[in-house]
Amino acid sequence: MALEVTDAIGRNADPLAESPEQLELRAMIRSVIEAAAPVDRTLELDDREEFDEVLHKRLAELGIMSIGAPESDGGMGDIREQATVVEELAAGPTSMAINMVVHYMGVEVFSSHGSPAHKAQWLGRLLSGDAKFSFALSEPGAGTDIARGMRTSARNVDGSWVINGQKTWISGATHADVFLVVARTAPIQRSAVEGVTMFVMPADTPGISVRELPTVAVHGLSTCEVFFDNVTVPESAVMGEVHQGFRMLFGTLNRERINAAAGSIGAARGALEYAVNYANERQAFGRSIGAFQAVQHRLVDGALAIESARGLVARAAAVEAAGGRADILSSMAKVAASEAAVKVTTDGMEILGGAGFSREIPMQRWFRDVRLWVFAPLANDMVRNNLGTTLLGLPKAF
Known part of the structure; x- marks a missing residue:
């Protein structure tokens, strides 16, 4: 146990x-x-x-x-x-x-x-x-700047919408029954977030094809490219308002950041617990390696990082649940938790030494999997840019 x-x-x-x-x-x-x-x-x-x-x-x-x-x-x-x-x-x-x-x-x-x-x-x-469910948002040429760089388009033709384009890094697309697809429906004018619409479509809609990508981690959930070749859906496929789809996603993306942070904490916690148990049991020089100060400090620093991130996640979730504005807290939580997870799993691999290199031990899986959350759902550098403006009032960096 x-x-x-x-x-x-x-x-x-x-x-x-x-x-x-x-x-x-x-x-x-x-x-x-x-x-x-x-x-x-x-x-x-x-x-x-x-x-x-x-x-x-x-x-x-x-x-x-x-x-x-x-x-x-x-x-x-x-x-x-x-x-x-x-x-x-x-x-x-x-x-x-x-x-x-x-x-x-x-x-x-x-x-x-x-x-x-x-x-x-x-x-x-x-x-x-x-x-x-699978959410088709990111594209080959647009991840962080998705609203401006979106090339997947939808045209209204005789009362139906015809969608063409390509999405990538889409989680779970191979086993999805329904897609939510975000496409540009009007040219960019004053703001890139305008003119974007969400569409609901069954995964077996003609014209949709999926290719699974070979990824370094998260092997229990497919990561895919999704192609749309003259995919035709009725007016009723529109989710919410035409041209306002991106704005409607803002609240959802806040919750995604909170859950991503919670996942980072969970993986970090699992890795830390495994490393502590290993350090207590592994013997070297006549005692457990958990008695070595260098090992202890790494494990303690990992616990500090996890608990610091946990406080931000709890605050962000409480504000979100109460109907408040959680964008700043959720962004801070996502950065703190994902970087805590990277630290803990890196230290865990090094504390385990050769044992950590074995695929029969879960440390290497946590080590690989948590890398996702450093750049997803948004790269931490970009999150810091946003926080510089929204939290500290600094000039916009992008």
């Missing part, structure tokens, strides 16, 4: 302490992981680059897919419970945590902006786990 490093921290008096219901949810997810996705099975699926359908089905049976949707739509909980789920999954099967970040984006968009028809066709299936 892994040492629960962070459980040593007294949180009973913490004003941001989890509610009994959230603690119960956390315990439930841990139990599910232990039963359905133990370390050996997760490593095996990672080696085979295979999505864990068994774990996905079990999470769906427990109602985890419905977290964040309004009760009127059949949902429960909010971003705080989502972050709990993502953190716990990232401490084990990290690929499923990333799948849930994408899934919860779909829940938010369909709940907030979906038409009655969209909800009737897709939202219930997403909440029950009967359908999988």
